[in-house]
Amino acid sequence: MAPQRFREQFEQIQRSMPDVPLAMGPDDAGEFLYEKGVVLARDGEEARVVEDTVRQHFTTFAGLAPDHVRRTSPETNRSGITRIRVADPGQGDGSGDPAVAGALRALSATEGRAGRRLVSRNHVVSIAVNACPGDEPVPVPVGERPNPAAAEAAHDPDSAVGVLVIDTGLMHDHRSYPLLAHTRGDAQVEECDGEGVLKQYCGHGTFIAGLVAAVAPNTDITVRGTLNDAGAVLESEFGEKLFEAVDQDGWPDVISLSAGTSNGRTDGLLGVDAFMRELREQHTLLVAAAGNNGSATPFWPAAYASLPGYENAVLSVGALRADGEFGACFSNHGAWVSAYAPGERLVSALTGFDTPVPYVYQHSTYDACRYGFSYACTCRYPRHTGVLSEEDGSAKPDQVMFEGLAQWSGTSFATPVAVGMVAAHMTAQAQTDPRKARRQLLEANTEFAEVRGAHVPALLPPTWRPVGASLPSVRA
Structure with missing residues (x-):
């Protein structure tokens, strides 16, 4: 069987993070990994804007209940980041997450007016030999x-x-x-x-x-x-x-x-x-x-x-x-x-x-x-x-x-x-x-x-x- 290094590591990392459903991105291209059903925003007013915009988008266009969209982390961490749940992370497989993609699209116009980025996927950061390793020792x-x-x-x-x-x-x-x-x-x-x-x-x-x-x-x-x-x-x-x-x-x-x-x-x-x-x-x-x-x-x-x-x-x-x-x-x-x-x-x-x-x-x-x-x-x-x-x-x-x-x-x-x-x-x-x-x-x-x-x-x-x-x- 021909090796598929990135996909092999996707499964390995998923096993190391069993409580965090992961997806490949963008879509199924295998360039990076990210948490399903969640987006990130800066604490405070920006998190509120993201939450409200995504809730309105999904209620209007995706038919999701408004309570699907909610913050899942306190606004107290030093890095100033809030996790916002936008969908059930247990849905679908690891080949992309349409709900997260929809949340990013929903904020695109708002980001343009704000002049800076407001929302992000919650990516998996790994040692640089991990998700696509050069080789093994x-x-x-x-x-x-x-x-x-x-x-x-x-x-x-x-x-x-x-x-x-x-x-x-x-x-x-x-x-x-x-x-x-x-x-x-x-x-x-x-x-x-x-x-x-x-x-x-x-x-x-x-x-x-x-x-x-x-x-x-x-x-x-x-x-x-x-x-x-x-x-x-x-x-x-x-x-x-x-x-x-x-x-x-x-x-x-x-x-x-x-x-x-x-x-x-x-x-x-x-x-x-x-x-x-x-x-x-x-x-x-x-x-x-x-x-x-x-x-x-x-x-x-x-x-x-x-x-x-x-x-x-x-x-x-x-x-x-x-x-x-x-x-x-x-x-x-x-x-x-x-x-x-x-x-x-x-x-x-x-x-x-x-x-x-x-x-x-x-x-x-x-x-x-x-x-x-x-x-x-x-x-x-x-x-x-x-x-x-x-x-x-x-x-x-x-x-x-x-x-x-x-x-x-x-x-x-x-x-x-x-x-x-x-x-x-x-x-x-x-x-x-x-x-x-x-x-x-x-x-x-x-x-x-x-x-x-x-x-x-x-x-x-x-x-x-x-x-x-x-x-x-x-x-x-």
Whole structure:
């Protein structure tokens, strides 16, 4: 059976959120996921306008009872967002939601008069390797060094750059990896299932932290498990969770965020609007993954880098393929992506340092690149068979053992490489302003790559090495 990566992940995420009926959008195109029967509005007067307009529209044109439309969350959250129920979320399947689409249409004229967006779907925000993953982790031989390798720089607590990784939590044995000895934060929830098999995406945050520490050893890294639950959270909750992450220790120098969603729009994500406005007033630089849909559609929050007022506050990062000369097949792209960094077949810390840990693949590889590329990309190599792709039992899924380091691909991992480049620049130049460091780094950059015909900035760490075309199967 040919793999259908997005649909496989739709079912996986739905299982992780059993009480939240989900749909694909727009319509059945499989570009993003969202909560059925619910729309979002800003608290206060705008929520009232949305509620009244939708109620009138549905009563007049759709024959729904007025009490179908009602607010389902209090107007007290810091992100300033209210959930408004517009229909029974249990109706229909996951191929779009006509009631939500109708609510969006009902507000279109009102939004035009107001001069700004009033309503939104409640999108699912996921780690950028989740709803359309670059690939799954692959074991590397014991003794292989990380890639990028550790830079020759000392960790100095007095001058270290503060980095906050918002992702999945830290694996229990992360301190066994020397580069993460001083990393702190939240523990990964439920690393393995009842049979001792590593769960999908566990180790994602640890892998990211390892990449930051390799490129920029003089960093104080904190990992928050904001996305521990299969890497997915509703937009209505995401802004609040971002606030909680920064509130624990204060605003850091740099935030590494390998999560987001597209929404079919070019004006941002309603659920994170309050957080992004507060970020703009801080000194913090947000470095965010561009996403793995192989698309030019803006992916949020990364695409804020292209919006007026956020140019210096956000660095959006796409992924280069293993040779560093071209874009990875899966990487999102477009004028809203600030720069690209290596994001294919990187090697960093995962788990199994103390005791080897088994993992069963969830997705099968493709016979041909799903984005139409001809190079030996991660769509096809290393070859493996996955549980979600072979639910009819036609083939046995592959199992591997992790013993510390792993190889992994995605814009999720290009992002911490770019974080490390910014932090290393801050240390080398005694720069205390991460936003100035962002600008200086890009202005001084002399490396470029080709992405979909465009000549783009390539952030290549000195210790990163291109990976050759030797691509063995993971099967024993």
